Amino acid sequence: GAVVSQHPSWVICKSGTSVKIECRSLDFQATTMFWYRQFPKQSLMLMATSNEGSKATYEQGVEKDKFLINHASLTLSTLTVTSAHPEDSSFYICSASRASYGYTFGSGTRLTVV
């Protein structure tokens, strides 16, 4: 089956630093990758959609300069939270999509900014 690996599973960083989260589709090439943010006890909120080799499409209210997305290959997308602040602390989840595989989610990254 389709597997998506997300790394790291958790990270603690100091305010003002940047953090990179990786999302890899291990056994398939993902047409599109999605990045979500999830607050405690809430549903997933789509942040951005990225296609390999093109700029990501950000949802309304998501700062593209703060949440940098790079989709360099069909198996790898990265989300970089730049100049992180405590309010950026959240659970970030990626998802990879391909027609025959549907949607597969990563295991999430718990970011804590102190």
Add this chain to the structure above:
Amino acid sequence: TQLLEQSPQFLSIQEGENLTVYCNSSSVFSSLQWYRQEPGEGPVLLVTVVTGGEVKKLKRLTFQFGDARKDSSLHITAAQPGDTGLYLCAGAGNAGNMLTFGGGTRLMVKP
């Protein structure tokens, strides 16, 4: 913008009881998926329904897609403590392949 309303938001029941979770929208979806999420983990796909009126069963879980493909339900029979978790419905639209998530239903099954 396609919206999915999921209800109830929270459900606490005793082991052995039955329950139903609903997802409703005014939009038509090409497919609808149900996920279960444990704390600190990503959502895990339970089922995908594609055809209007479709019913799928997964052990004690029964999923139904509305005839007009605007709504769906998840029915759990004889709930067990292991069913505890966050249940999410998500619809795929006809334009593009983006998923729209419902607000989630947090289920707690007490022994």
